[in-house]
Amino acid sequence: MELRHLRYFAAVADTCHFGRAAQRLHVAQPALSYAIRQLEAELDVSLFTRTTRQVTLTVAGEYLRAEVDRILMSVDDAVEGVRRIGQGQRGLVRLGLTGTAAFSHLPRIARLIKQELPDVALQIQADMLTPDQCAGLREGTLELGLLRPPAVGDDISLFTIDREPLVLAVSVDHRLAAEPVVSLADLRNEPFVMYSNRDSAVNSAVLRGCRHAGFAPQREHEAPGTAVLLALVAAGLGVAVVPGSVRSLPLDGLVIRELPDAGDVELALAWRNGTDNPLVDAVTHLVKTAFTPLTSEGIR
Template identity: 75%
Template sequence: MELRHLRYFAAVADTCHFGQAATQLHVAQPALSYAIRQLEAELDVTLFTRTTRQVALTPAGEYLQAEAARILAGVDDAVDGVRRIAAGRSGVIRLGLTGIAAFSHLPRIARVVKRELPDVDLQIQSDMLTPVQCDGLRALSIDLGVLRPPVVGDGIDMRLIDVEPMVLAVSVDHRLAVEPVVAVEDLRNEMFVMYDSQDSAVNDAAVRTCHRAGFVPQRAHRAPGTAVLLALVAAGMGVAVVPASVRALPLEGLVIRDLVDAGTVELALAWRSGQDNPVVDAVSEVIAQAFAAETASPRRTPNDTYVGEQL
């Protein structure tokens, strides 16, 4: 049984008129009548009773009408789904995110994908260091990564989506908590809380910021992640120079202050080089467009070449 025969049958069954069905299908009426006779012969049943004045469905025809409607609707849905996937409008994207980006950037990412690509299912994997994301992209365990440049290893392409200024995190009772804006020079004698990862792009940016002010930051404590780092700062164990997106994580006892002449740290969208998944292309494009205004400024200076990793 051909789909063409089912569509022809459905049109005649709906109109109970061969002439109207032929017009609707843009075929000649004799060709339509012949196709219906072929279908009846293949099924060895009579689907229509025909007189010179009337065409009516037989009981077998009534049953086939319901089944044909279900089958043809399923075929149309399958065709639409295939086309949407091929166009990048439907599918599953496994998205990896660096620590704080899950709080500061994921809401905007999820919102724009839901709005622009409602049939795309985002599966989130958070707290992934840049090297882990790069390995995941190469191993096909994630499709897209939101990470701190630079990428680690070969075979990864990326697109900048955000450049964040560095800010100061201090406890509410710290001497600098009352200042609306703080100069980096004022941190010369402070003890710092920093990430314990040797590949932290945030650490690198903080160290460069201090170097430009003429001193080396003194590390009092090392934290495995952003939540612990901010908790230590709130407890008065030291200060921290971190990306401005930490404001997405309000914490009792913690104060965030702008820093004069502080450096910046980047956030990028990354994918496997040579990937041919149209859904990856579509999602990366809508995410990049969502952050286009933010990436317009500020830009990093030539001295801000990153050699490390992320939160």
């Protein structure tokens, strides 16, 4: 049984007229009549009662009409779904996020996807450091990432969407909490809370800044992610130098102060090179359009 035969049957069943059905289908009436006879022979049943004046459905034909309507609707839905997937308009995107990007940047990105690609679902994996996101992209457990450059490995492409100043996080009772602006040199003798992953891009930026200020930070405690890191700082176990987006994550007992000489860190959209996925291409294009490149090297 061919799908074409079912469409031919549906047209005749709707019109109860072979001539009008042939016109609707843009086929010759003899070809249509032959196709219906083939279908009846295959099913070994008469689907139409034919007279010189009218064509009516038999009981079997009435039953098949309801089934064919359902079948053709499912086929049409499947075809449309496949086309939308092929055009990058439907499917699931697994997105990794670093630190506070879930609070500072995810809302805008999720809103854009909902507005422009309403049939695309997001699955979020939050508080992932750059090395873990790169591994996820490479292993296929993530399609996209929001991470701190540089990427780990040469097979990851980046598009810079933001550059954030590094700021100081201290507990409310810390001696520097009352200072509106602090310099890195003021932290020379302070215990630091840093990320446990030694490949952390933020760690690297902090180490560079401290070396430039003439000292090496005292790594007192380590944290697997931003939420734990800030909790340790709020508990008074040390200070931390972190991206400015931590302001979007208020925490009792925590104070954020400016560090003008600490430099900044980038936030970039990341994906694996050579990925043949229209959905990734569509979301990447949407984010690229929404976020103006910050440098001439924004796309790599």
